[in-house]
Amino acid sequence: MKNHIYISKQKSYNLAEIEKTLRLFFEQLNIDLLLSDKHKIIIKPNMLGAHHPDKAVTTHPIILEAVIRILKDFNKDIVVGDSPGGIIKAKQIWNILGYTDICKKYNVELIEFGKSGIVEINSISSNNQAIKFIIDKSVIDCDGIINLPKMKTHSMMLYTGAVKNLYGTIPGLYKSELHKMFPSPNQFTDVLSELYNIIHNKIILNIMDGIIGMDGEGPSAGKPAPFELLMVSQKASSLDYIASKMMGFEIKNLAYLQNALTIDEIDINEDKISGAISIDKEWQDYVIPNVNIKAVNFRNKFLNHIPKIFKKLFKKYFTFYPNFLPSCKLCEVCVKSCPVQALKLSKDKDKIVLNKDKCINCLCCHEMCPYSAINIKKNFISKMIFKDN
Numbered sequence: 227m228k229n230h231i232y233i234s235k236q237k238s239y240n241l242a243e244i245e246k247t248l249r250l251f252f253e254q255l256n257i258d259l260l261l262s263d264k265h266k267i268i269i270k271p272n273m274l275g276a277h278h279p280d281k282a283v284t285t286h287p288i289i290l291e292a293v294i295r296i297l298k299d300f301n302k303d304i305v306v307g308d309s310p311g312g313i314i315k316a317k318q319i320w321n322i323l324g325y326t327d328i329c330k331k332y333n334v335e336l337i338e339f340g341k342s343g344i345v346e347i348n349s350i351s352s353n354n355q356a357i358k359f360i361i362d363k364s365v366i367d368c369d370g371i372i373n374l375p376k377m378k379t380h381s382m383m384l385y386t387g388a389v390k391n392l393y394g395t396i397p398g399l400y401k402s403e404l405h406k407m408f409p410s411p412n413q414f415t416d417v418l419s420e421l422y423n424i425i426h427n428k429i430i431l432n433i434m435d436g437i438i439g440m441d442g443e444g445p446s447a448g449k450p451a452p453f454e455l456l457m458v459s460q461k462a463s464s465l466d467y468i469a470s471k472m473m474g475f476e477i478k479n480l481a482y483l484q485n486a487l488t489i490d491e492i493d494i495n496e497d498k499i500s501g502a503i504s505i506d507k508e509w510q511d512y513v514i515p516n517v518n519i520k521a522v523n524f525r526n527k528f529l530n531h532i533p534k535i536f537k538k539l540f541k542k543y544f545t546f547y548p549n550f551l552p553s554c555k556l557c558e559v560c561v562k563s564c565p566v567q568a569l570k571l572s573k574d575k576d577k578i579v580l581n582k583d584k585c586i587n588c589l590c591c592h593e594m595c596p597y598s599a600i601n602i603k604k605n606f607i608s609k610m611i612f613k614d615n
Contacts (some may be wrong), residue, residue, distance in 0.1 A: 231468050231505045232241055232458040236437045239288040248292055251458045260430055264369040266303040271374040272391050273308040276596040282438045282450035283412045285374045285407045287324035289435045294332050294437045309339035310396045311562040312594035321348045340397020351416035365395045370430040376438035377453055377469055377520045379444035381589045382411055384447050388432040388462035389422050389486045402590055406565030408588035419485035432462045441518040453514050464489045473517045494590055548591050550578050554599040561590035
């Protein structure tokens with residue numbers, strides 16, 4: 227059966243318009259059949275951190291509300307859940323995102339993953355990496371997941387969407403622990419791939435919020451960008467493949483997506499879509515205009531594809547480090563989220579200090595900062611070779 231990607235041009239977060247579009251897509255997908263044997267459904271938005279919806283870091287609350295309104299017609303047990311990154315309390319994040327009010331309005335349970343039990347799963351990756359996963363028990367026990375990713379760049383993994391959004395099923399700071407154990411993008415690819423292998427059969431639908439996405443130094447410190455897209459697919463991997471192509475990424479640089487496509491038994495040949503994926507003709511060659519992916523492509527190009535013998539030399543001249551901006555509030559979220567304790571508050575308690583020898587360049591601090599007060603510092607040579615837009 228072909229996996230069709232349903233795509234709509236949406237210029238704003240208008241609840242009536244989005245609900246109408248999603249109902250049309252759901253009808254074409256025969257959603258009643260997809261849900262017929264499902265009772266407990268988990269809706270998994272991107273709740274990365276305490277960022278107002280206008281910042282385009284998280285799934286917009288209007289998308290969540292539209293999905294809840296439709297699912298209510300099917301009389302299912304609906305739960306909205308995620309495990310936000312860092313140390314900020316989930317309830318605080320829910321309030322800022324507007325999720326608390328929406329879930330109360332429709333009498334839907336809102337949960338933080340990990341608070342009602344966990345399941346440990348040991349896995350061996352295709353590269354013979356032993357990985358221990360701690361996953362929320364409700365995710366393992368539910369009948370199905372409706373995945374609501376945000377369409378963004380990612381400073382470590384280049385692109386983040388439907389597959390990467392599932393990383394939030396891992397509770398609390400264990401996400402940072404996995405970054406510590408698998409610090410490089412190549413190693414972390416195994417983590418994302420194996421997690422997808424564990425969870426992918428639970429996914430009923432993926433609904434991508436690309437109305438206002440993010441480019442630049444995502445996933446939290448980039449710039450909101452009007453991609454004006456709402457996308458739906460049964461397979462997270464094929465949705466990400468199309469979305470990443472539209473942003474200008476090449477699949478050869480997205481190893482974790484290549485692995486996810488293999489898991490879903492979807493065959494692609496370079497830039498040509500095989501018969502396993504179909505999209506409407508008007509979208510087949512569509513590229514979103516003026517998307518800034520230079521900042522995230524640089525790290526991949528210069529750091530992840532060089533021989534090991536040269537890595538120390540290249541690290542000296544090309545490695546990025548977190549840089550703290552004047553907007554830093556000294557909240558210490560970055561300090562407490564760092565998997566290798568490379569950050570600390572200065573003796574005078576007036577700035578955050580980085581230990582470069584400890585830093586593994588995982589960029590968790592950059593991702594977790596609730597004030598977007600951390601950018602990525604490049605040395606002089608890096609700036610000369612590569613200039614951001």
